[in-house]
Amino acid sequence: MSVARFVTKRVVQGVGVVWGVVTVVFALRFVTPGSPVNAVAPLDASQETRRAIAVELGLDQPLYVQYLQYVGDLLRGDMGFSYVRGQDVARLVFLKLPATVELAVAATVLAIAISIPLGVLSATRRNQPADYLATLFSLGGISTPNFWLGIMMILVLAVQLGLFQTSGRGVGFPGVLAAVVGPEPFLDTLLSWLSYITLPAIALGTYFTALITRLTRSGMLDELGEAYVQATRAKGLPETLVRYKHALRNTLIPVITVLGLQLGTLIGGAVITEAVFSWPGLGTLVIQSINLRDWPVLQGCLVIIGTSFVVVNIVVDTLYAHLDPGVVYD
Amino acid sequence: MSLDDSRVDRRDLLKYAGAASAAVLAGCTGDGGDGGSGGDDGSGSDGDSGDGGDGGSGGDEEGEQLSDVNVGVTMGQMDSGLDPHDHAETNTDIIVSQAYEGLMGREPDGTIVAALATEWERVEAGTARFTLRDGVTFHNGDELTAEDARYSIRRIELEEVGGALPQAGDLVGAGSLDGVEAGDGEVTVGFAGLNPIVFQLFATNGQVMQQSWVEENDTDFINRNVNGTGPFQLAEYDSGNEVVVERYRDYWDGPAEVASVTLNASSESSTRVNRLLAEESDVVTNVPPQEVSRVEESEVASINPVPSTRVIFLQMRYDVEPFTSQEFRQALNYAVDNAGIVESVLNGFGASSGQPTLEQFTGYSPDVEPYPHDPERAEELVEQSGFAGAEIELQTPIGRYLKDVEIAQAAASQIDSLSNVSCELNQREFSALVQDITTGEIEDKPAFNLLGWGNGEFDATQTIIPLMTSDGALTILKNDEVDAMVAEAQNEADPQAREQLLQDLNAFLHDLAPWVFMHQQFSVYGVSGEIEWEPRADEIIDPYRARPQ
Numbered sequence: 001m002s003v004a005r006f007v008t009k010r011v012v013q014g015v016g017v018v019w020g021v022v023t024v025v026f027a028l029r030f031v032t033p034g035s036p037v038n039a040v041a042p043l044d045a046s047q048e049t050r051r052a053i054a055v056e057l058g059l060d061q062p063l064y065v066q067y068l069q070y071v072g073d074l075l076r077g078d079m080g081f082s083y084v085r086g087q088d089v090a091r092l093v094f095l096k097l098p099a100t101v102e103l104a105v106a107a108t109v110l111a112i113a114i115s116i117p118l119g120v121l122s123a124t125r126r127n128q129p130a131d132y133l134a135t136l137f138s139l140g141g142i143s144t145p146n147f148w149l150g151i152m153m154i155l156v157l158a159v160q161l162g163l164f165q166t167s168g169r170g171v172g173f174p175g176v177l178a179a180v181v182g183p184e185p186f187l188d189t190l191l192s193w194l195s196y197i198t199l200p201a202i203a204l205g206t207y208f209t210a211l212i213t214r215l216t217r218s219g220m221l222d223e224l225g226e227a228y229v230q231a232t233r234a235k236g237l238p239e240t241l242v243r244y245k246h247a248l249r250n251t252l253i254p255v256i257t258v259l260g261l262q263l264g265t266l267i268g269g270a271v272i273t274e275a276v277f278s279w280p281g282l283g284t285l286v287i288q289s290i291n292l293r294d295w296p297v298l299q300g301c302l303v304i305i306g307t308s309f310v311v312v313n314i315v316v317d318t319l320y321a322h323l324d325p326g327v328v329y330d
Numbered sequence: 331m332s333l334d335d336s337r338v339d340r341r342d343l344l345k346y347a348g349a350a351s352a353a354v355l356a357g358c359t360g361d362g363g364d365g366g367s368g369g370d371d372g373s374g375s376d377g378d379s380g381d382g383g384d385g386g387s388g389g390d391e392e393g394e395q396l397s398d399v400n401v402g403v404t405m406g407q408m409d410s411g412l413d414p415h416d417h418a419e420t421n422t423d424i425i426v427s428q429a430y431e432g433l434m435g436r437e438p439d440g441t442i443v444a445a446l447a448t449e450w451e452r453v454e455a456g457t458a459r460f461t462l463r464d465g466v467t468f469h470n471g472d473e474l475t476a477e478d479a480r481y482s483i484r485r486i487e488l489e490e491v492g493g494a495l496p497q498a499g500d501l502v503g504a505g506s507l508d509g510v511e512a513g514d515g516e517v518t519v520g521f522a523g524l525n526p527i528v529f530q531l532f533a534t535n536g537q538v539m540q541q542s543w544v545e546e547n548d549t550d551f552i553n554r555n556v557n558g559t560g561p562f563q564l565a566e567y568d569s570g571n572e573v574v575v576e577r578y579r580d581y582w583d584g585p586a587e588v589a590s591v592t593l594n595a596s597s598e599s600s601t602r603v604n605r606l607l608a609e610e611s612d613v614v615t616n617v618p619p620q621e622v623s624r625v626e627e628s629e630v631a632s633i634n635p636v637p638s639t640r641v642i643f644l645q646m647r648y649d650v651e652p653f654t655s656q657e658f659r660q661a662l663n664y665a666v667d668n669a670g671i672v673e674s675v676l677n678g679f680g681a682s683s684g685q686p687t688l689e690q691f692t693g694y695s696p697d698v699e700p701y702p703h704d705p706e707r708a709e710e711l712v713e714q715s716g717f718a719g720a721e722i723e724l725q726t727p728i729g730r731y732l733k734d735v736e737i738a739q740a741a742a743s744q745i746d747s748l749s750n751v752s753c754e755l756n757q758r759e760f761s762a763l764v765q766d767i768t769t770g771e772i773e774d775k776p777a778f779n780l781l782g783w784g785n786g787e788f789d790a791t792q793t794i795i796p797l798m799t800s801d802g803a804l805t806i807l808k809n810d811e812v813d814a815m816v817a818e819a820q821n822e823a824d825p826q827a828r829e830q831l832l833q834d835l836n837a838f839l840h841d842l843a844p845w846v847f848m849h850q851q852f853s854v855y856g857v858s859g860e861i862e863w864e865p866r867a868d869e870i871i872d873p874y875r876a877r878p879q
Contacts, residue, residue, distance in 0.1 A: 033761055167601050291597065
């Protein structure tokens with residue numbers, strides 16, 4: 001199967017999955033207790049006021065009409081209107097998406113920068129102190145809840161030592177980019193950005209770091225025992241070349257797959273980290289929307305998160321087949 | 331509090347550490363008049379024709395230097411849009427009240443003061459007249475007119491003007507508006523009946539918007555922008571994340587001492603406290619009891635509690651056994667140690683209550699004490715009620731009110747410890763509980779549940795009418811005597827006579843015991859040592875009154 005056909009097939013499947021997500025998200029509103037009217041009306045609102053609000057929100061329409069209306073609007077790029085905030089949902093959601101992507105990418109970069117060298121070190125120094133330390137780190141990283149780690153880092157590194165900001169996003173990465181060409185001092189802006197993003201990126205990325213470290217270590221151990229590695233050594237290649245040019249490259253194929261999938265998970269799974277650090281992304285918007293019972297915004301967030309996951313999956317599958325000649329597009 | 335230049339020093343350590351790791355990681359004070367004040371009814375006026383006010387400060391027009399102090403406020407939740415009429419919750423009110431004002435206002439203790447109206451009077455039983463303040467401008471520079479005030483009142487109350495807004499009825503009562511006339515600097519409002527608390531309602535509700543601005547812009551725009559007459563104007567709006575307002579220099583009561591206010595939110599109480607202790611915020615709301623000592627032990631902030639306008643109670647449906655029995659209902663009041671719960675669960679940040687009306691409200695009866703904790707008396711009353719051996723269930727929302735689940739657990743446990751009653755606790759999502767409470771049918775409501783009620787009008791009827799009269803939207807009681815006493819109070823024009831009627835009503839309700847009376851909730855704020863600021867009873871935060879220490 002050609003790449004084009006493979007991608008087309010996956011996109012069609014992806015559309016089906018997104019449609020499923022949209023349908024489930026829409027249905028959730030009706031199986032969850034509590035009328036959306038209660039999100040708008042005060043507790044002591046009269047029944048007349050409640051009925052008027054329901055009519056204004058279109059909640060008096062039959063369910064299938066509301067569903068078809070919602071899907072139709074989505075196809076036109078209209079994610080609806082937040083009756084709680086009185087604002088356009090698409091704008092709200094897309095304004096928050098960059099912050100979540102920024103945090104997810106920062107966590108991923110941090111994880112890659114730490115985990116791959118650590119995994120290689122652990123594998124090449126098997127059963128030595130470095131290996132034990134790396135294993136202990138990865139075990140700790142996988143076992144530590146990110147909300148606890150976040151709170152502890154805030155208490156020690158931000159409140160006690162004053163090294164970082166406790167919460168918020170500051171200027172964000174776009175602010176750093178703007179400082180490259182703008183009048184703001186670049187180094188100050190960069191450091192300010194780092195003071196905001198470092199702790200949430202560590203909190204979000206620690207589990208991921210530990211996971212990739214273990215994956216890299218086991219992959220390297222497998223590859224180092226392969227016949228082709230013995231052959232390269234027999235040819236007299238330096239050990240550095242054997243490890244990094246041959247063994248590591250093959251190890252990275254499954255690592256890249258996990259990296260890609262994990263990026264999708266990070267976009268959707270940053271809810272707790274964003275809440276702990278008041279990071280103004282989709283996760284915080286999800287929490288706020290649940291608290292406000294703002295269903296249109298919650299639906300918008302979940303659709304975007306679901307779609308992001310599907311898109312990342314398609315890209316990773318395509319890349320995987322491209323990176324590993326042993327895999328055929330089927 | 332932060333000055334622009336002070337921020338530079340605060341994270342020096344990071345800069346040094348960050349520089350090393352970056353490559354690797356790739357007022358002046360003013361003394362205007364103290365504003366005017368009005369009675370709870372009848373007429374009132376501004377104290378000195380509207381110049382100055384006790385929160386005001388001098389302006390640079392007089393050559394005085396205005397400060398560049400920024401005050402940071404961190405709440406539990408952000409706004410639900412910036413339309414001052416299209417919301418029904420406190421966090422939004424905190425934000426929009428920086429920029430919007432009503433015809434009348436309130437001091438931090440709830441006393442009514444003049445705002446955009448300098449005088450108000452009851453012309454006749456169903457007519458109130460407001461005289462507008464001269465020289466008030468909206469943030470876009472346009473002058474406030476009587477037409478704007480008229481439009482705002484009609485927008486809130488009439489569906490054909492503002493749509494179905496959640497504040498409908500907040501000014502004169504649902505469906506009661508009987509015309510609004512705008513004259514020369516005056517607005518005359520007609521309404522059905524006497525409405526003895528019409529000025530209390532106007533003092534709490536009814537922020538004024540500019541008619542042309544509202545009509546020229548759509549809902550989305552109005553919810554992301556601000557054009558009020560208040561002391562601060564909008565500088566930045568990042569929905570759900572941060573709102574920055576800056577001093578409005580032409581404010582009628584003088585420009586604010588603080589240059590700007592940054593309002594943000596964190597649903598995590600620990601994050602709010604951390605922001606305070608790291609000096610990133612100056613005021614944080616709802617410090618939970620377990621975090622209080624951490625703030626008090628710090629050198630940078632302190633705890634500032636204030637009795638709020640919210641009462642917490644366990645309501646019992648009058649038509650469901652065993653709650654049909656007055657003895658049984660009283661027994662539960664004797665069984666629950668509400669003073670002990672305030673001490674042990676709330677760290678003392680509450681005041682036990684024995685009537686539906688709070689101490690600072692009109693109609694509070696100083697002669698009514700909370701029920702004492704007396705389990706033996708409770709068991710006797712249960713026997714007398716004929717419901718010995720009753721099995722009851724207490725429903726409580728989760729996380730809606732401060733320590734609600736812990737309070738309900740303690741109350742249920744104390745009731746269950748009676749030898750002749752067993753009580754179980756049912757924890758429910760607030761949205762699910764509200765669905766049952768708000769159907770309008772008393773038969774749908776839980777038989778026994780915990781609820782909280784905020785009353786920003788500082789008048790007994792605004793608690794008793796919705797919760798205890800036969801036609802109340804949330805009532806669990808149908809009692810002819812209560813209805814008659816409320817009706818009498820609502821038709822009494824003399825404030826003192828009305829006060830006595832309401833006190834009698836509260837004493838009657840204490841004995842009738844439709845609730846297990848619990849406590850008045852306190853608002854517990856963490857406040858930076860760098861500012862001087864007093865909290866308000868109505869949970870609104872007004873940085874206009876804040877001063878640098």
